[in-house]
Amino acid sequence: MADRAVRLGDSALTHRELGRAGLAVSGATVSPDGRLGAGKSVKAVTARGAAWTEPPLAALWETPPAEQAARALRSTSRYADPDGTGSDLLFLDVELLGAVREPGGTCLLALGEGGVPVRLTAADDDPALAHRDNLALLAAAPGTRLRIIGRLIPAAHPRLTLLACSHPTGAGTIDLGLDRLRRADLPDPAAPAHFAPPQPAGPGAQSPLYLLERRVEQTVPAGRAALGMLGDVTAETRRIRRGGLPTAAALLTALCASAAQRERDPFGRLLPADTDGFAAYWLAAARYSAAVSESLCSVAWNPTGEVQGVSGAAARPAI
Structure with a gap:
């Protein structure tokens, strides 16, 4: 796949070459999701690719990470404007700290601008790709400074899927999926994987919001009836209120009450459920x-x- 040709105009570059070479393009078309068209009117010739430290690419790393994350959130939000533009990619300068064990496996921890710890995960676990092996090697190089490109993973802590980075030796760049690092590329080829010291939890790490989120998500495959059989959710709403989210507690109470509500007519027969009311509570x-x-x-x-500046109510303090 990495060596399959991508044809655009009069050029034909492989995926591997396209990640490093430049293209001079005229008459190009772009789809709403950002894909470049290759119609008959497109003309393209290969050119020298710009280094990440050269303009215009260097400007991508000059935007503060917080602003990049806000832009990526606007792009990835499930309620984002379908006609809006934006990218979920972040361009960061980081210092590697080592590996971190998580319930789902091991990820790489790095220190970003302003001392913000960022967790870097593999973009794909397919063994035919080099993502997982490259992350394991980078974990053996704490203290190495890299320029990276990653895709935002919305979470209560800074988290990215690592797509590409500068070479540990400073010579060129690495596509983490297509290029394989070797131990000889590391500052200390004999160094084992290094585990980073424990990091303090972020402000949202202990948020009880997941108690509401899981009920919202549970409704999608299981339906209204499953939520109506939960019974008393007082314990969950109490935890949510203690976490400073009274609105979330009220929404969970109303959602479950609406799911369980079934009225009867004077003869004791069940009346049709108020599906519109439940849908309104679920959407809220x-x-x-x-x-x-x-x-x-x-x-x-x-x-x-x-x-x-993220979208909608997210731009206001959570209550």
Whole structure:
């Protein structure tokens, strides 16, 4: 796949070459999701590719990470404007700290601008690709400074899937999926994987918002009836209120009550369920939980604790 040709105009470059070479293009078309068209009117010839430290690419790393994260959140939000533009890619300068064990496996921890710890995960676990092996090797090079490109993973802590980085020796760049690092590329080829010291939890790490989110998500495959059989959710709403989210607690109470509500006629027969009312409560809970999640993610990327300009209610403090 990496050596398959991509034809654009009069040029034919492989995926591997396209990641490093330049193209001079005229008459190009772009789809709404950002894909470059290759119609008959497109003309393209190969050119020298620009280094990440040269203009115009160097400007991508000059935007503060918090602003990049806010832009990526606007792009990835499930309620984003379908006609809006933006990218979920982040361009960061980081210092590697080592590996971190998580319930789902091991990821790479790096220190970004402003001392923000960023977790870097493999973009794909396919063994035919080099993502996982490259991350394991980079974990053996703590202290190495890299220029990286990653895709935002919305979470209560800074988190990216690592797509590409500068070479540890400073010579060129590495596509983490197509290029394989070797131990000889590391500052100390004999060094084992290094585990980073424990990091303090971020402001949203202990948020009880997940108690509302899981009920919203549970409704999608299981339906209204499954939510109606939960019974008393007082314990969950109490935890949510203690976490400072009274609106989330009220929404969970209303959602479950609406799911369980079934009225009867004078003869004791069940009346049709109020599906419109339940749908309204579900949509309110879904929009609220998404907005608060975006707000927590934005705060995690900002060392000053200020919420950047993300979409909708996420731009306001979570309550």
